[in-house]
Amino acid sequence: MVIGMTETPMNVRFPQGRTAFLLIHGIGEQNPYETVDYFAQNFLKYFQGQNLPTELEHLIARRKLANGGAWTESFVRLSPPHNEQDLIDVHEYYWAPDTENKTTVPEILQWAEQTLDGTIKFYNRKENKDLLDKLLDNQHRQGVFKFRLRSLTLFLRLFNFLYPGLRLAILLVLLLTGPMLKGRFLQSAWKLSKQLITPPLVNFVGDVSIYTKTNPKSPYQRIRQQVITDCLALLQQISQDPHARYDQVIIAGHSLGSCIAYDTLNLLCIEASLDKESSANMGIDKLKGLITFGSPLDKIAFFFRETAEEQQYIRQRILEHLNSFRVKPEFTRKISYLSKNPVTCKLEQLKWVNYFHLKDPISGNLDYYENLENEEMTDKTKWGTDGHLIYWTSMKFYESITNHFLYVSKK
Known part of the structure; x- marks a missing residue:
């Protein structure tokens, strides 16, 4: 055909x-x-x-x-x-x-630190020495390896430290200005404070942190498996x-x-x-x-x-x-x-x-x-x-x- x-x-x-x-x-x-x-x-x-x-x-x-x-x-x-x-x-x-909204900032931070640790261990294995040499020979990818994952981990550590205080401050502002708010601001001040204070990067990393946990012991494994099986069901139909x-x-x-x-x-x-x-x-x-x-x-x-x-x-x-x-x-x-x-x-x-x-x-x-x-x-x-x-x-x-x-x- x-x-x-x-x-x-x-x-x-x-x-x-x-x-x-x-x-x-x-x-x-x-x-x-x-x-x-x-x-x-x-x-x-x-x-x-x-x-x-x-x-x-x-x-x-x-x-x-x-x-x-x-x-x-x-x-x-x-x-x-x-x-x-x-x-x-x-x-x-x-x-x-x-x-969406299935994980917390401390869990995302824990995932980032485990990822950084896993990345270092991966390239330190004897069988991966050629991959490491190739990576370090490439100036563009060397920057990705050395700095971006470390920077992400440091950012999440700082955000995790500041997060409670920032969210409380935003919550107080929303409660005090409640009578003057309109539109999307007319919702739970507690939920809205989380939306306003959480950078998009954290939400993005949160999706990845849930999906990449393939360990059957992880509580997110069921979410990952459901995503895949539902996708397969739609593909076949x-x-x-x-x-x-x-x-x-x-x-x-x-x-x-x-x-x-x-x-x-x-x-x-x-x-x-x-x-x-x-x-x-x-x-x-x-x-x-x-x-x-x-x-x-x-x-x-x-x-x-x-x-x-x-x-x-x-x-x-x-x-x-x-x-x-x-x-x-x-x-x-x-x-x-x-x-x-x-x-x-x-x-x-x-x-x-x-x-x-x-x-x-x-x-x-x-x-x-x-x-x-x-x-x-x-x-x-x-x-x-x-x-x-x-x-x-x-x-x-x-x-x-x-x-x-x-x-x-x-x-």
Whole structure:
């Protein structure tokens, strides 16, 4: 079956075939449909720049959570006028409420200090000496290693010390000025004091601190697992939607959302390996693409993945097998036993493109994984938040996605 057009010039016609994008947002206080808005608006802008008339349509579908609970999904469809065969649907997996306000400043500080300690221990291991030498040879990445994580830890220590006094002061001001307040200030002064005094950085780090705690003993492990299983449930329902009849489904994750996308595919591989006969009914054959942008996947793999002690080679191999989706062989421990991986699903047909920007402190070239393309974005932007968000509005980003996934011949 042919999906999309063969190598047709991009400005000739709307991409052929029926494509679904499942977007997964990143860290921060996200609102529902924001990623759909950014992605669909800028895809529309891109197609209009190619002189391709494009219509937008809001659609709804009945979905189920992993626990069986029903909900209604809203998504957006882009299509050429008077054409029901070619379409691009933009779906969203919204997970922000699962982590919002679930952790405290002292817990975030503890996580940052553990991360710093874990990073130092990682690079002090004998088997990682080459990685450390390579890191210290790169002036740009050397600064990241030496200063940014330490600076974050110092900032959190200072904020944790000042936080009680600052919050009490803001609370007193809100109580005294209560009669003159209006709008968003007409809410609980105690809750509002926390919102006003907590920097966005703390909220961002809070999301990461919850999601990266993979230890089953952590109280946040259940939150992380729920996020992944619900994402997989939505992905499979989109892939198998009898009304949309998609030719291909592409999962795209920004920032921490790229880690959720990766973990969802890793879980899908495990599920398919457990029941090989029904794997065809899981929508696996429709999955054709993975897009990661602004992704910290390498950082999380190096610094947060659960590892075993050197003498625990059986436990180490089990952990490697359960987190093996496209991991380079050189990052697995060399032992004589347990060489056969029971997770046999590899998603060979899935094309993976990772986008990063040197002004984005979160993202980077992904070196821990294989069978993917790393593509550097070169749009002019500022270092920091601007660099981390540049992908959403970059026409080069949408042009690259179109070239990689919409105007290619796939059998």
